[in-house]
Amino acid sequence: MRPNYNPKTSVYAPKTLKDPVPGYYAVVLQPMYSEDANALLRPGEAYMYLGVDIHPSFPASGKRLILLQDTKKIKVYDTYTSQLLFVPIQPVLKDKNICITGTLRWDRAVYEKLIKLTFGEFKTSVSKNTDYLLIGENPGKTKLNKAKLNK
Secondary structure, eight states: OOTTEETTTTEEOOOSSSSOOTTEEEEESSOEEOTTSOOEEOTTOEEEEEEEEEOTTSSTTSEEEEEEETTEEEEEEGGGGGGEEEEEOOOTTTTOEEEEESBOSSOHHHHHHHHHHTTOEEESSOOTTOOEEEEOBSOOHHHHHHHHHTO
């Protein structure tokens, strides 16, 4: 019997910090399809992470991730784990105004979703109320200058 395995639900809940546990959001970094190819998961979309479904007939490690969007369960093979970013449901950016400028590693929609999931406010322009400016490559000079003036 695997640790943390519930045979009634066939859900495995990893318990290490390295592995996500239920109570996290899975934010899509790159486009990918669900196990049955009925759903396209797009960058910036967030799904509630429910756990892992285990079966020996699944490819690779024999696991697939169970994600929830509204009331619909979506299953993806765990080989897609590198295309997901797991975020704990915590208000770490509560009431903080965050603006982005420049080119970042992932699609801008991913960063917007991360800000909103952690209770921050995503803003499209810099103002005196901006708490953080996330700066990527080739940042916009207007936003940088406004941020310097509003220190």
